[in-house]
Amino acid sequence: MKYLKFIVSFIATIVIFYAFNTKLGAIPPIGKFLDPSGGIWQNEKDESIVGTHKIEGLSDNVTVHYDKELIPHIFAQNNTDLYKAQGYITAKHRLWQMEFQTLAAAGRLSEIIGEKALNYDRGQRRKGMVFGAENSLEIIKADKESMAYLEAYKDGINAYINQLNPKDYPVEYKLLDYKPEAWTINKTMYLLMYMTDMLCGGDTDLEYTNVLRKFGKDRFDLLFPDFFDFDEPVIPKETDWSFIDKEITETPQSELPLDSISETMVKPNPHNGSNNWAVSGSKSYSGNPILANDPHLGLNLPSIWFVMQLSSPNQNTFGATLPGALGIIIGFNNDISWGVTNATRDVKDWYKIEFKDKNRTQYKYDGAWKNTHVRLEEIKIKGQKTYIDSVIYTHHGPVSYDHTFKANDEKKGYAMKWAGHIGHNFTRLFFKLNNGKNYEDYLNAISNHVAPAQNFAFASTGGDIALWVQGKFPNKWKGQGKFLMDGSNPKHDWQSFIPKEFNAHTKNPERGFISSSNQYPTDASYPFYVFNDGYDTYRNRVINNFFRSKETFTIEDFKSLQNNNFNLKASELLPYMFEHMDISSLSKEELDVLNIIKSWDFYSEIDKMAPSIWDAWWTDLYQIVWDEFKGPNLAMDYPYVYQTIYMLKNHPNDAFMDILNTPEKETANDLFLITFKNAAEKLINWKAKHGDYNWQAYKGTYVGHLLQALPAFSRFDLPIGGDKNTVNAAGKNWGPSWRMIVEMSSPPKAIGIYPGGQSGNPGSKYYDNFIDQWAAGEYFNVLFMQNQNKTEGIIATQTLTSKQ
Secondary structure, eight states: OHHHHHHHHHHHHHHHHHHHTSOBTTBOOHHHHHOTTTSGGGGGSOOOOSEEEEETTOSSOEEEEEETTOOEEEEOSSHHHHHHHHHHHHHHHHHHHHHHHHHHHTTOTHHHHOGGGHHHHHHHHHTTHHHHHHHHHHHHHTOHHHHHHHHHHHHHHHHHHHTOOGGGSOHHHHHHTOOOOOOOHHHHHHHHHHHHHHTOTTOOHHHHHHHHHHHOHHHHHHHSOSSOSSOOOSSOTTOOOTTOOOOOOOOOSOOOOOOOOSOOOOOOOTTOEEEEEEEOGGGBTTSSOEEEEEEEEEOEESOSOEEEEEEETTEEEEEEEOTTSSSOSEEEESSEEEEEEEOOOOOEEEEEEEBSSTTOSEEEETTEEEEOEEEEEEEOOTTSOOEEEEEEEOSSOBEEEBTTBBOOOTTEEEEEEEGGGSOOOHHHHHHHHHHOOSHHHHHHHHTTOOSSOEEEEEEETTSOEEEEEESOOBOOOTTTTSSOEETTOGGGSOOOBOOGGGSOEEESOTTSEEEESSOOSSOTTSSSOOOOSOOOOSHHHHHHHHHHSSSOBOHHHHHHHHTOOBOHHHHHHHHHHHHHOOOTTOOHHHHHHHHHHHTOOSBOOTTOSHHHHHHHHHHHHHHHHTGGGOOTTSOOOOOOHHHHHHHHHHOTTSGGGSOTTOSSOOOHHHHHHHHHHHHHHHHHHHHHHHSOOOHHHHHOOOBEESSTTOGGGSBOSOOOOOOTTSSSOOOSSEEESOEEEEEOSSSOEEEEEOSSOSOOOTTSTTSSTTHHHHHTTOOEEOOOOSOTTOOTTEEEEEEEEEOO
């Protein structure tokens, strides 16, 4: 018996040992994870920011000063050392994030997460993410200087990785039980493709084709007009375009295929966008131009941005960079500043492909059969066999949808034509901006930008302000790109591109300011066709009206505007709803709710209940107006918000106001009452369950860890007002990801903030230390060092030196 007990005890010990040191499903190896010498406890310390660290290949010492925000100020004697140090320092603070985002971009999450990520990875490969990254790398290879800097950046990252012990791996590696791999230049290309894709969420050709097919052209044109009934474009509407001497592409006399697709790929948030603006010296309190930018992206920890200063004898630049990308993406130097917003131009189109037979080796084009080629995408899956996805490519691009992926016809598919697949040199663009001295340098830097389409705002110490809507834009015939096109018809191809000098732009406009917030780029006088993909209709009017409101503006004015919570959308619809809604049937509880919102001043502040009522009411109203667009078997996008309000006011008896599956024939006025009652019931129930439904509690803004299954590494219920239609575009998990304001004095003075912290380590006090300031509308003062030996404000210094 004693031997039996010994054997059972021995086996149990082995099982426990195995379980504690082996990953079981989604559970990390508990023993390794909790090991005091190498597990999670090792991640509770702050990063070492002092001493001397050796990096192979540096030609001279590099000094890294850290200020109290853990912002590194890197001083190198040449640009190669500078970018090597940038790679090293960025990896030191953000290694796991850098790698995880590139794995996501390249469709490699199955390698670390398992089979549940397979469809996501297939979608990334079928969008041609790796294909586009490879095309850009081929372009960059012809630029020896860019390649040298990318190599240096890569070597700096790998220098940090190579000196890591497993016990020092970021905690996410321990949770998912894998280890960092060597960085490559390809990974930087994947990251930039990730951003290109993130800012191309308005791709709706297939959904709009279904709408056209179901409701007809007249109804489509009513719901999705090319222009709205107001005019507040990015480029001032008084701009003279008479210098443009190239004509728009002629519309072909041909039919569009009206195919139906029931499901499309998951897309980036279509609200990804930004605000930027600048005032000239004539409208500035000091006589110096002032520039501001706040990109609106997902709110994540670690933050999408990492802030730093990069200084060498050739440049001195401060701003926000993307971990994994070289240089400063949004920022300023001693002479110029720049900021970007999403131009949301339609640079992704879809083509119906007809294959000759089930082998799919040829497809119909111009009355003949053209050869396809196949790209074998090997998707490794943790714990399982590698999945091979055969993605067919045409001259249009990858056949993303076929009978193996969200479609069902072996002889038919849908190919993606995307400017993001066109190779271009991001590195050169931002290197030139980082080193720019004046307007000509800025223009030269952005002139060859391809994708994503961006509104590049500019200001300089020389007094200039400017904005270019920049990218490589097809010269489309009127209506091209709204719907699925015929992949066999050469006239449906992109016939040419708009010459870059004819891209919409303005320099030193008479009104004294420039601004963009993802609205329509120009008015109808611009000669080239620009597709309305649901441009912003509210933030831009608040911003421009603000800059028309008085003669000069201060930094405090800029801060106030970035944090402005005025809800123009609500202010334009609610009075009409109050006037036209019959309230005779409302209960006392419902009247109490109505009285709260009727007294609202339309500012979406955290302590008010009216914004919650508005949100619940509008959400239900929007859904019920377009109930005809719901259904599991036909992918369709709802009409734009602005046009929805236009329909409610101007076509209140339209058939779309009638609720499906009800015997009554409802009007807009009926919908106001029905959806108000629904909203009131929802909020009354909310209050009974959760307490007060003030805007902070009801909206529940949070900044979530990139692995959303890690609430302990996230921040919830943040006290920030606004919503996606206010200038302070803070939604539930999306909003201003980096607020920056720069006055172009000599040297420039700046403030900034973002919803995170410099460290990617959840155990660090610098992991989320900016979040409370960000939510409160506060900023930190930027320490823009002009001399590495003047160290006032510096808390620690590190020296990077060569191993040789």
